[in-house]
Amino acid sequence: MSQSLTHEEADRLWWKEAVVYQIYPKSFDDSDGDGVGDLQGITEKVDYLDDLGVDAVWLCPVYESPQTDNGYDISDYRSIHHAYGDMDDWRDLLDALHERDIRLIMDLVVNHTSDEHEWFQQSRRREGAFEDYYIWRDGRPAEEADYDTADGPADEVAPNNWESVFGGPAWAYDEERGQWYLHLFDEEQPDLNWRNPDVRESVYEMMNWWLSQGIDGFRMDVINLISKTEGLPDGDAESGQTGAKHFVNGPNVHNYLQEMNDEVLSDDSLLTVGETPGARVGDARQYVGPDGDGLSMVFQFEHVTFDHDEHKWDAGDWSLVEFKEILSKWQNGLADDGWNSIYLNNHDQPRMVSRFGDDGEYRTESAKLLGTLTHTLQGTPFIYQGEELGMTNASFASPDDVRDVEALNFVEEAIEDGDAASYDDVRDAIEYVGRDNARTPMQWDDTENAGFTDGEPWIDCNSNYETVNVERARGDEASVWHYYRDLIELREEHDVLVYGEFDLLCPEDPDVFAYTRTLGTERGLVVLNFEPEPVEFEVPAGVALDGLELAIANADVPTTPRPSFELGPYEARVYLTP
The missing domain is CATH 2.60.40.1180 (Golgi alpha-mannosidase II)
Known part of the structure; x- marks a missing residue:
């Protein structure tokens, strides 16, 4: 139990007192009718965010990207993806937010880039300093391996048996270079080589450039995967993701983050939250605070994965007793030595009302209950777009309705491995935990396409948009939206x-x-x-x-x-x- 603090003794920082609103740009608001959300659309809705009362916006990636993983595959860190607009549009958004005292947090993806990034293009050609910007290895003779691998030369297999987060081997063979490269995510997302000091210097330079543009911090995608065990040994294939022990919370990750803090992030007025899959409380204590690596907080996953069996697609029943135990462990574990991020859904998680509440008869009540939980625990609450409406999981009747590369890979592998005869056999899993549940368009009103776009949306709207939408919620004093507004105000007024x-x-x-x-x-x-x-x-x-x-x-x-x-x-x- 931590010692009770007085008002004066509490270590006050803006980001501890803030409520952060996460925007998935592709699905928030489309200003030009091309079916894809954009920066101008977000700017048009800034007053909505101000009325809700949020203090900061976490903007998912808007950088130039081929969109294999919806922007988490970056091809140019200093340009805006054309579907979202350009740097002038981005600056207009920043100005509009700052005029309303809303801070802007940019998503930082530096474990990997797109294979279209100029760094990778030069690396595959072995050009100068870029030769070792990525993790390249020769293959292993086929007769020495006891694991399946991706396509490559007939007489060799991948360098080790590691698996990708998105399924299949974590290696791809590059014909031009004649070697294999590591990709912990999609084949088009090669991992950067953080052992190379030139890579780290390039990343820090890019981060400092964004700070010079006036942003207020970073959310750091899978930041605890940037360090890999030297020698890249085979992993344990008995449980979980094969190889994970060699890249989750790796041997040099704290050194790298401390260096990043020294070079870029030493100002504690910046909000820096690290996404850290596989991290436990002890790990988090090392990542956060002045006595650790300097991050403001981390996103941990225990409370959103505790019902998973062998992998996420086996998610099922959960117990409130276990849920309370996990959240309490984190509340107490970081009470004196860190700070918690509080969330129940985001762009990678299903809608919380469908997961932890009731998206039928008691949708409104359970949405309010879950919001009460996230706004009254100790930590910084993160609202995912549409959460304040009580948005729910959607229906994906066929694989043609699915957009998420992770889900599509799962469907393909399940059928290839004989675990499913057709999509129908895995549809329930897709609709329960699939990432597309969070990525259906924001529901603004009851007009066609929920007021998100005048065109054909890149992913279909949830069919319940006629009753669950902003216009209807703002006109109903008993709605989830008004309740969230009251929760934000309550937290602002009560330091306890x-x-x-x-x-x-x-x-x-x-x-x-x-x-x-x-x-x-x-x-x-x-x-x-x-x-x-x-x-x-x-x-x-x-x-x-x-x-x-x-x-x-x-x-x-x-x-x-x-x-x-x-x-x-x-x-x-x-x-x-x-």
């Missing part, structure tokens, strides 16, 4: 919800997630019923109820808490000292 100590109540309760927040004399009690039926809740002895008053709830409830009470389906209550 930002800096207060977290204590979990009733850890073994299978239905209710309850906890207290404490900051000096300020106190809070949060009670959340995760069930679609009413439940009885008894406040544990020792929790002081005197002086607490209702601050927000998603149902009509008493203004002061009682020692025991009934919670309705997906009911959320927050009591605070005035």
